[in-house]
Amino acid sequence: MLETSQKVVLNKLAVLKYYDSGFHVLSSGDHVICAVSRKQIPVDDLKYWSEKFQEAYASSELAFQKFLQNTD
Numbered sequence: 001m002l003e004t005s006q007k008v009v010l011n012k013l014a015v016l017k018y019y020d021s022g023f024h025v026l027s028s029g030d031h032v033i034c035a036v037s038r039k040q041i042p043v044d045d046l047k048y049w050s051e052k053f054q055e056a057y058a059s060s061e062l063a064f065q066k067f068l069q070n071t072d
Helices: 060-069
Strands: 014-017 022-027 031-033 038-044 048-050 054-058
Touching: 014 054, 038 060, 048 060, 054 060
Parallel strands: none
Antiparallel strands: 014 022, 031 038, 048 054
16 A cells, blocks of 8 residues: 555656646646756656747756747
């Protein structure tokens, strides 16, 4: 039996719809992929994304890097 403090590791990609102030889970999973680094980001830790490009970023630095690439 699982205790409430234990997490089940799914290792399943989540599909999210990003909005300016949050996101909606379209398909459940435990992680998304950073659009810049291609690393897994646990959904529970996701803090940076782009509503315009519908993609997630692992850090503010990577989100800013992507922003700079799209300002040309």
